[in-house]
Amino acid sequence: MKTRHCKALCVAVAALFAQGAMADTTLHVYVGGANRPDLMRKMFDQFEQKTPGVKVVIESGGSTSELQRAYLSTVLSARDSSLDVMMIDIVNPAQYMHAQWIEPLDKYLGSDATTIMKSYMPAYAKASVVDGKITSLPAYADAQFMYYRKDLLAKYHLPEPKTWDQLASEAKTVLAGERDASLQGLSIQGAPIEGAVCTFLTPYWSQGKDLIDASGRLTLDKPAAEKGMNMWLNLVDQGVVKKNVAEVKTQDTTTDFRSGKALFAVSWGMVWSHFQEPDSAVKDKVGIMPIPAMAGGSTDTCAGGWQWAVSAYSTHKKEAVALVRWMATPEVSKFLAVKAAMMPANPGVFQDEAVLQSAPWFTSAKPVLESARARPVSDRYGEISDTVRTATSAMLGRAVTVPDGIDAMAARLRRVMR
Ligand code: GLC
DSSP, rough: OOOOHHHHHHHHHHHHHTTTTTEEEEEEEEEEGGGGGHHHHHHHHHHHHHTTTTTEEEOOOOHHHHHHHHHHHHHHHTTTTTTTTEETOOOOOSHHTTTTOOOOOHHHGGHHHHHHTTTTTTHHHHHEEEEEEEEOEEEEEEEEEEEEEEEHHHHHOOOOBBHHHHHHHHHHHHHHHOOTTEEEEOOOOOOOSSSHHHHHHHOOOOOOOTTTTTOBBBBOOOOHHHHHHHHHHHHHTTTOOOTTTGGOHHHHHHHHHHHHOEEEEEEEEHHHHHTTSSSSSTTTEEEEEEOOOOOTTOOOOOOOEEEHHHHHTSOHHHHHHHHHHTTSSSSHHHHHHHHOOOOOHOOOOOOOHHHHHHHHHHHHHHHHHOOBBBOOOTTHHHHHHHHHHHHHHHHHSSSSSSHHHHHHHHHHHHHTOO
């Protein structure tokens, strides 16, 4: 796929090499364990071939978003120059930029910046820019979806549920019919992990509410927040969601659904590929649909994704930017989409035949991605996330009542966002 983006990149890489800037450079690139370092390695190998004199070494640490944030915060606040490039969760650019941990890319991209940014879906281009500066480029796009067992809904002649109430009623029908003690109705993430921020936000957003306004002020609506949490607890009480929901992490949802132990599962886009693996019990039985709404509410989902950023402390910034540019091209995006259902941030890649063949549901995923909502964009995001996910988990585990949990969440958020 020859694009202007690639041509410009190739010229930039060639120019750097001609200046001798890339002789014997080793780039240390941070890629978290869940972000398929095996596939990233293949793309780094291609970059090494294109840019003689540059070696890429993968560094890892922390397998989940919040653990990675903790790891990178430690490394970067120590002004450690051992990392050149980092793959960061889309929730982090604002915080890292304000802390001056990442190098703005504008001056390196120069006159190519506009073309490059226009090649991404508007939401991803927007998420890459903080205070008018390009913080990072998209590695892949993501959102939460509802996975479901196509075969079981078909067996009981049930449609895709549009609301949580409908999902509860369908789940009860299937569970009663199947009489399989290992089958759960719905798996969601209630452990105090990054994903639990979305567990809180989706039913809250669905009631037309937002957590912060355009100027970054807290707008937590207590009745809506309580209603959203009560909706989840109601699903637990009806036997649709497991009682231990406060311990469930993303990987548990994947494992349960993949082994045929869940009828519905809320999860991110790339787990699709895990469900299609040859040893998956649900291969070819998986449907994917938007997240249901609260009764009378809108269908909302959490936007996700990962970005490539250059460390402000890197001593090889030009080479690091060249790698980031390569990793954010349609070529790499297509490879990741075909191999691992990592969704492209580049709209053109969605139309690619090979991509659609490997993940036919991408056609319906694109509008979902385009309307997905961002978690709060803030330089204090780490603390906001920590507050929301720990309170959500405590309420789901019934360690606190819903009113007390929301009050505590609001009080802490007010302190953080003051
Ligand atoms: C996915 C999303 C990311 C999100 C994370 C939570 O990796 O892409 O944005 O924060 O899941 O676990």
